[in-house]
Amino acid sequence: MYETKNPPLTPELYEYVLQHNPPLDPVQRELVEITHKQLGDAAGMQSAEEQGPLLAFLVRLVGARRIIEVGTFTGFSALSMAQALPADGKLIACDISEEWTAYGRRAWAKAGVADRIDLRIGPALDTLRALPTDP
Numbered sequence: 001m002y003e004t005k006n007p008p009l010t011p012e013l014y015e016y017v018l019q020h021n022p023p024l025d026p027v028q029r030e031l032v033e034i035t036h037k038q039l040g041d042a043a044g045m046q047s048a049e050e051q052g053p054l055l056a057f058l059v060r061l062v063g064a065r066r067i068i069e070v071g072t073f074t075g076f077s078a079l080s081m082a083q084a085l086p087a088d089g090k091l092i093a094c095d096i097s098e099e100w101t102a103y104g105r106r107a108w109a110k111a112g113v114a115d116r117i118d119l120r121i122g123p124a125l126d127t128l129r130a131l132p133t134d135p
């Protein structure tokens with residue numbers, strides 16, 4: 001368990017949230033652990049672990065088939081959302097760091113969702129501007 005993010009919760013309330021949240025699967029758990037072990041303070045950028053299942057729930061709720069993520073870091077939120085997409089769904093993941101997203105690439109492959117994620121390295125504004133305007 002890592003620190004709660006915003007809004008700050010008491011340790012007891014955060015523990016309650018985690019206990020009542022769907023558990024992370026082994027690939028998600030490993031990615032969270034590796035990020036914290038290997039990236040030190042930068043790991044604070046990772047989406048909080050309880051946000052993964054929430055994002056997956058929202059993807060299923062709206063029946064999303066295509067997603068654009070701005071800011072992928074080590075790929076936890078992208079992994080969580082891609083797993084909730086249908087098999088032919090697509091997620092465009094935007095980030096400027098080859099180093100950080102390399103963790104994500106490995107996890108996505110391990111989870112069998114690499115084919116749903118199109119990682120684009122470069123400033124997200126450039127990536128977004130280059131997208132076709134037709135759906």
Ligand SMILES: C[S@@+](CC[C@H](N)C(=O)[O-])C[C@H]1O[C@@H](n2cnc3c(N)ncnc32)[C@H](O)[C@@H]1O
Binds near residue numbers: 122
């Ligand atoms: C808060 S982290 C994203 C956390 C991620 N969604 C997760 O689940 O772990 C922010 C990310 O934005 C990326 N970033 C910063 N400026 C950017 C830009 N102009 N375009 C694309 N990505 C950018 C950083 O490299 C960093 O990986």
